[in-house]
Amino acid sequence: MAQAVGGNGGPEYAGMIDALRDFLDRVAGARPDTETINRLTGDLERWGAELAEYAVPEERQLFAHRTDLRGRGQTMIPPIAVTERDDTRIRGTVTFGRYFLGRGDAAHGGSIALVFDEVLGRFANLGGRRTGRTAYLNVEFRSVTPLDRELTVTGEFVKEEGRKRYLRGELWDGTTLCAEAEALVVELRPGAK
Numbered sequence: 001m002a003q004a005v006g007g008n009g010g011p012e013y014a015g016m017i018d019a020l021r022d023f024l025d026r027v028a029g030a031r032p033d034t035e036t037i038n039r040l041t042g043d044l045e046r047w048g049a050e051l052a053e054y055a056v057p058e059e060r061q062l063f064a065h066r067t068d069l070r071g072r073g074q075t076m077i078p079p080i081a082v083t084e085r086d087d088t089r090i091r092g093t094v095t096f097g098r099y100f101l102g103r104g105d106a107a108h109g110g111s112i113a114l115v116f117d118e119v120l121g122r123f124a125n126l127g128g129r130r131t132g133r134t135a136y137l138n139v140e141f142r143s144v145t146p147l148d149r150e151l152t153v154t155g156e157f158v159k160e161e162g163r164k165r166y167l168r169g170e171l172w173d174g175t176t177l178c179a180e181a182e183a184l185v186v187e188l189r190p191g192a193k
Contacts, residue, residue: 009062014069021075025097077114078107080153090123090155094171096147107145112171113137115153116181120167123155124185132165136184145171145178163187 009016032040066073070081078100084091094115102108121134145151151173158166165185171178 008066008068009073013062013066013073017069017071017073017075021079021097021099024075024099028098028101071118077118078111080115080118085123085126087127088157090119092119092153093150094153095150096145098147101147104144105147107147109139109141112141112145112179113139113181115171116169116179116183119153119155120169120181120183121185123157124165124167124183129165130187132163132185132187134183135164135186137181138183139179139181141179142177143173146173149173151178163189 062073064072064074064076070079071077078094078096080092080094082090082092096107096111100107100111102111116139117134117137120137121132125131151171153169153171155167155169158168160166163186165187167183167185169181169183171180
């Protein structure tokens, strides 16, 4: 059995995640023949078995814990890159690939909500604040969110009342507002995870 190594996986981990994102986009846009499906299924099963030998507890995993990488080094959400941040505002870019297609060359609404949850939830926990969890997220869709185009996502810290943190966000395609969101993040009580 292989042993998990220390460190953060280096740039090689980032390369693996980018390749996985590209693969998922290609799976979403492909209509392969049976022979190709069977071959790829076998490859995926072998890769899964190989990675199983490196299983670690959640607090030691790399997936979603690499804050130096777009999307924190995971593929569940489109890759988000933070470009500006202070105590009250955050700004970044996001691109929805084919994997996040809803229909008609538009991003799936659930993936848009996931981007807001990621951006606003993570932002609410920065600046020395204790960890909180999203208690409420309301997303309003204003126009079609296109695929394969760099979009701007913003977040704003509106107010804090005790353990409650109120935030709002917007998703823009140039000058077109695609969606906006309001969120309530509640600080966890001591000892809660």
